[in-house]
Amino acid sequence: MSQRYKLGLIILIFLIFYFLPIENQRFTNAIFEALALANSYAKEHVIFSLIPAFFIAGAISVFINKAAVLKYFGARANKFLSYTVASVSGAILTVCSCTILPLFMSIYQRGAGLGPAIAFLYSGPAINVLAIILTARILGLEMGVARIIGAILFSIIIGLLMHFIFIKDEKKRHSQEDFEIAGIQSKPLYQTMLHIFFMMGFLIFANWGKPAEDTASFLWLLYSIKWILAIVFLTLVVILSIKWFNKDELNQWVYQTWFHTYSILPLLLIGILLSGFFFGRVGYEGIIPSEWVQKLVGGNSLEANLTASVIGAFMYFATCTEIPIIQGLIGAGMGKGPALALLLAGPALSLPSMMVIMRTIGFKKTVAYVTLVIIMATLSGMIFGAITD
Secondary structure, three states: OOHHHHHHHHHHHHHHHHOOOOOOHHHHHHHHHHHHHHHHHHHHHHHHHHHHHHHHHHHHHHHOOHHHHHHHHOOOOOHHHHHHHHHHHHHHOOOOOOOOHHHHHHHHHOOOOHHHHHHHHHHHHHOOHHHHHHHHHHHOHHHHHHHHHHHHHHHHHHHHHHHHHOHHHHHHHHHHOOOOOOOOOOOOHHHHHHHHHHHHHHHHHHOOOOOOOOOOHHHHHHHHOHHHHHHHHHHHHHHHHHHHOOHHHHHHHHHHHHHHHHHHHHHHHHHHHHHHHHHOOOOOOOOOOHHHHHHHOEEOOHHHHHHHHHHHHHOOOOOOOHHHHHHHHHHOOEOHHHHHHHHHHOOOOOHHHHHHHHHHHOHHHHHHHHHHHHHHHHHHHHHHHHHHO
16 A cells, blocks of 8 residues: 555545534434444344354355255256245245345355345345235235235346346356365255254244234244244254264354354444434434435335335345334325335345345346346336236
8 A cells, every 4th residue: 555545545534524514413313323223233133133144154054065055056956946945935034134144145155056046135034924924914915915926026037137147157157166165074964954944943933023913823822932942942953063063063163154254244234334324223314314215205106116126225124124114104105116116125135235245246246136126126116006006
């Protein structure tokens, strides 16, 4: 780094701090919202969502046979099977756009094709059962049905488009066959599957949200015993880890877990701070006034649907928080088309997740993925808005 560059950087930093509009109420409130969103994310998502997801990703990297990943998700895999499995995977995962990242990263690095991996990345946060149920209960049955149909079709179409757009890159990537991350020999399939299944069980029940008042009694029962079930699954994970894995395997697992943690967590923190600064939290404003958003997403025009898609793509939504936001926006005049567009773009993407995805698949593929999500969400919103109107 040259001395001129260092001097220029120092001057730039000085000017930024010198001209900070700290007396402006909206600016200082946006700073608070950035810190508040990071605080709530740390309290609500890191310990029981992200950390278990990092351990699952580490287990996938170490213990799942590369041949198995290539068989179901690789370039030569049966396309119908791979995209079907990837597109419905979110039905069992109550995760947000950030929690899915280490799982996506691990299967992609293990040899999954870009298309199925992208389908998995989109479907994970988009169609989890709890979100679909709450959407139907709060926003109406037609919105719930449209969301699940749109999300499944989205994941398949976007995955296929990404595959064909970058088919040359994918052929080159798979010809290298450089997918081995760890040197541990694969475990028997039933051991690996049970181990990951119990970790998934802990992840799901530790994050099981409180059902709505009129929800079926079965879901209330699960909620009342969620921590019992979560502890049972965690205990089984510990027992099987001790019984089935030797010291070298456990060390590799911890290393891969740490690899995913330091690769993802810092970028997530930066993205969450930026998201909070610009958009705020649920019910609070960032630097962008909420009335701007409400004016832009009224009706079912192309502009309204595109605006809803773009805002949804960049704003961070914790699992299911998009539903009360959209409920409030509908009450303020938001059209049903833009509401669906926001539902389809919002949970699957966020500024924090984009930063991590970019590190995994590169800038060009990330831009293509984000653009496809926005376009598909916009078109779906316009079609749904026309039908419901």
